Amino acid sequence: AQKITQTQPGMFVQEKEAVTLDCTYDTSDPSYGLFWYKQPSSGEMIFLIYQGSYDQQNATEGRYSLNFQKARKSANLVISASQLGDSAMYFCAMREENYGGATNKLIFGTGTLLAVQP
Amino acid sequence: ETGVTQSPTHLIKTRGQQVTLRCSSQSGHNTVSWYQQALGQGPQFIFQYYREEENGRGNFPPRFSGLQFPNYSSELNVNALELDDSALYLCASSLVVAGQETQYFGPGTRLLVL
Numbered sequence: 001a002q003k004i005t006q007t008q009p010g011m012f013v014q015e016k017e018a019v020t021l022d023c024t025y026d027t028s029d030p031s032y033g034l035f036w037y038k039q040p041s042s043g044e045m046i047f048l049i050y051q052g053s054y055d056q057q058n059a060t061e062g063r064y065s066l067n068f069q070k071a072r073k074s075a076n077l078v079i080s081a082s083q084l085g086d087s088a089m090y091f092c093a094m095r096e097e098n099y100g101g102a103t104n105k106l107i108f109g110t111g112t113l114l115a116v117q118p
Numbered sequence: 119e120t121g122v123t124q125s126p127t128h129l130i131k132t133r134g135q136q137v138t139l140r141c142s143s144q145s146g147h148n149t150v151s152w153y154q155q156a157l158g159q160g161p162q163f164i165f166q167y168y169r170e171e172e173n174g175r176g177n178f179p180p181r182f183s184g185l186q187f188p189n190y191s192s193e194l195n196v197n198a199l200e201l202d203d204s205a206l207y208l209c210a211s212s213l214v215v216a217g218q219e220t221q222y223f224g225p226g227t228r229l230l231v232l
Contacts, residue, residue: 047222091160093160106151
């Protein structure tokens with residue numbers, strides 16, 4: 001069964017520093033996608049970054065990058081130059097990639113609460 | 119802004135009642151998914167609708183049901199509410215192209231069952 005593990009319940013980082021949020025996953029499918037979402041206290045899940053299992057390069061989106069280590073089954077999120085507005089819950093999620101119209105459900109981890117300190 | 123809206127934002131019901139939550143998808147998105155997020159947990163997949171048909175279901179009982187309309191808006195209905203149904207309910211719309219899609223979430227509806 002697919003599973004996402006986030007072992008850091010909470011993290012502190014100083015403003016302007018970089019921070020890495022850990023995510024490991026388990027799947028037997030060769031084709032899958034990995035996502036990171038940010039959830040502020042308002043509740044909305046905000047899409048940050050996507051990595052496909054066959055992508056050769058690590059995904060980057062502005063200050064966000066995904067450190068994808070396929071052999072270790074890890075997909076850590078790196079946030080560079082942290083800002084106060086980055087304080088939120090961060091969720092790692094996985095989805096099987098499929099082409100047969102099957103369900104594209106996301107499986108989420110339990111999240112990491114990031115607090116950016118001035 | 120994801121273009122996905124949900125209503126109501128908050129709701130209080132009593133055990134045994136029924137509730138309908140609504141979601142308006144991003145324009146052009148043909149797929150909507152619903153998730154339940156209990157306090158302190160990650161979202162759990164309830165079901166997904168694709169072109170008005172249920173396209174997969176998570177481990178939720180039949181009293182959780184849904185509809186998707188031709189304009190791609192959708193509803194989540196929960197009958198016989200239980201205390202454990204108290205949660206944040208999130209809908210996500212997406213456009214599936216060649217098996218690839220990113221789900222964009224609405225702000226959620228916070229349901230409290232007393």
